[in-house]
Amino acid sequence: MATVLKLPIVDLSSPDRLSSAASIRQACIEYGFFYLVNHGVKEELLARVFEESRKFFSLPLEEKMKLARKEHRGYTPLYAETLDPSSNSEGDSKESYYVGPLEYSSHQKNLNQWPPEDMMPSWKSTMESYHREVESVGRKLLSLIALSLNLENDFFEEIGALNKPSSFLRLLHYPGEVMISKEEIYGASAHSDYGMVTLLATDGVPGLQVCRDKDKHQRCWEDVPHISGAFIVNIGDMMERWTNCLFRSTLHRVMPAGQERFSMAFFLDPNEDCVVECLKSCCSDSFPPRFPPIRSGEYLKERLRLTYGV
Numbered sequence: 199m200a201t202v203l204k205l206p207i208v209d210l211s212s213p214d215r216l217s218s219a220a221s222i223r224q225a226c227i228e229y230g231f232f233y234l235v236n237h238g239v240k241e242e243l244l245a246r247v248f249e250e251s252r253k254f255f256s257l258p259l260e261e262k263m264k265l266a267r268k269e270h271r272g273y274t275p276l277y278a279e280t281l282d283p284s285s286n287s288e289g290d291s292k293e294s295y296y297v298g299p300l301e302y303s304s305h306q307k308n309l310n311q312w313p314p315e316d317m318m319p320s321w322k323s324t325m326e327s328y329h330r331e332v333e334s335v336g337r338k339l340l341s342l343i344a345l346s347l348n349l350e351n352d353f354f355e356e357i358g359a360l361n362k363p364s365s366f367l368r369l370l371h372y373p374g375e376v377m378i379s380k381e382e383i384y385g386a387s388a389h390s391d392y393g394m395v396t397l398l399a400t401d402g403v404p405g406l407q408v409c410r411d412k413d414k415h416q417r418c419w420e421d422v423p424h425i426s427g428a429f430i431v432n433i434g435d436m437m438e439r440w441t442n443c444l445f446r447s448t449l450h451r452v453m454p455a456g457q458e459r460f461s462m463a464f465f466l467d468p469n470e471d472c473v474v475e476c477l478k479s480c481c482s483d484s485f486p487p488r489f490p491p492i493r494s495g496e497y498l499k500e501r502l503r504l505t506y507g508v
């Protein structure tokens with residue numbers, strides 16, 4: 199039995215920003231994960247997104263495959279992806295759907311794919327509202343993260359990370375029954391997220407686990423329980439690089455729970471031209487930068503290539 203992790207809870211609406219920033223710092227150093235409450239996204243909108251997601255995933259496979267993932271937007275079927283490329287697993291027991299950034303100029307085509315309106319009339323508007331709202335929560339959160347690193351509130355805006363960020367909403371569906379297999383089947387195999395921060399909404403069905411020490415030979419997995427209405431926030435690899443590993447991009451996975459499970463992950467990643475390089479406050483002569491500077495877009499492309507092989 200995995201132990202249950204008691205993660206810190208951060209209140210986004212608290213007027214005491216310095217104290218929130220201090221909790222975030224502690225949480226990101228210790229766990230790379232925390233809960234975010236009073237974030238302003240209404241329960242009613244969250245419930246609608248879960249409902250629309252359930253409707254989409256219950257369509258016949260043939261319909262879903264008409265929206266198969268292109269340019270990292272659209273549908274990925276069951277067992278088509280292995281988040282842990284080193285595992286011999288048959289692929290993860292999940293299906294997913296990506297909605298990419300919404301902004302586009304009039305002469306640039308938006309690459310998002312949407313289910314036909316006659317089949318799912320309120321799908322697009324619901325996903326767009328949710329995408330917008332969570333992105334705005336993410337911006338507020340990043341100003342607290344900047345404070346937690348002793349930077350100016352608007353640091354991530356100033357360096358261009360939040361100017362047309364690479365923000366991807368990923369709807370996830372883990373079926374209750376998994377394929378019979380010789381290998382171990384995961385809902386989502388062990389991975390860390392690639393970007394700045396992820397804001398995850400879960401439906402109350404258990405399964406999410408984290409491993410705080412990825413270098414330990416025998417990995418120890420701890421359960422992350424659902425808290426109603428809270429986002430589970432985690433730090434991604436690019437934030438880990440910015441902070442020279444002060445903030446941890448923690449390994450996590452989803453175990454099949456014998457019950458159907460839905461979740462929504464929102465990956466808030468920097469603008470593709472933003473250069474991610476060690477923050478001055480996170481290195482010194484005796485603790486030099488561990489990673490060279492990289493362009494966010496190139497880094498993401500390479501990580502996606504390793505996961506999807508494209």
Ligand SMILES: O=C(O)CCC(=O)C(=O)O
Pocket residue numbers: 368370386391398400406450451452461462463
């Ligand atoms: O479904 C979950 O709870 C986690 C999903 C996740 O870790 C991911 O999509 O990166």
Ligand SMILES: [Fe+2]
Pocket residue numbers: 389390391450
């Ligand atoms: Fe993840």
